Amino acid sequence: MAAPCAGTLRVKFLLDNWYWIVTALVSGGALAWPQLGRGGANAVSPQEAVQLMNREKAVVIDVCDTAEFAAGHVVGSRNIPLATLDGAKGLPSNKTLPVVLVCARGSRAQRAAGVLKKLGHERVHVLAGGMAAWREASLPVEKSA
Structure with a gap:
């Protein structure tokens, strides 16, 4: 057989x-x-983002275009549009400092996270849900002139 x-x-x-x-x-x-x-392994909720900002002095970078940023953004955030992120001067020089990336809904911030990781930033987080989630959590928003 x-x-x-x-x-x-x-x-x-x-x-x-x-x-x-x-x-x-x-x-x-x-x-x-x-x-x-939640938007991936590096995504944080609005509450987790606030903790990173308060406890670890995280830098918040809004990757929206200038008009979107002016209409409303996380208080104290820096505006560096996604298209200009590679080589931008507003990025923290200390690459071990936590960075929280924000956009309207989170998709551009995910792409920006890849750029910052390639630039050597070690602790890159994305605000899950973007500014929509930030507003839904009733957290402070400021507008630019």
């Missing part, structure tokens, strides 16, 4: 153990979901 081929054994294993495979995939997805919903 001939031995079964390796491909047949793999298929048989998958069919015999499908419920374990599904359980592993569902468990992994359940563990990853909170991070994906």
Whole structure:
């Protein structure tokens, strides 16, 4: 009698153990979901951003364009539009200082996080939900002239 081929054994294993495979995939997805919903591993809530600002002197950088920044931004934040971020002078020279990136909803801030990490900044965070989440949390917003 001939031995079964390796491909047949793999298929048989998958069919015999499908419920374990599904359980592993569902468990992994359940563990990853909170991070994906927050905007990634480096995302922080508005409350966590405030703690970073108060306890660790985090620098808040708003990567919105100038008009959006003028319409309302986190009190004390610096405006460095995403397009000008690479090589901007307003970035902290101490690359170990925490940086919180903000935009309207969080997507531009995620892209900006990649830029700052490439520039060597070690502690880059993104405000999950952006200014919309900041306002929803009833945190202070200032407008520029």
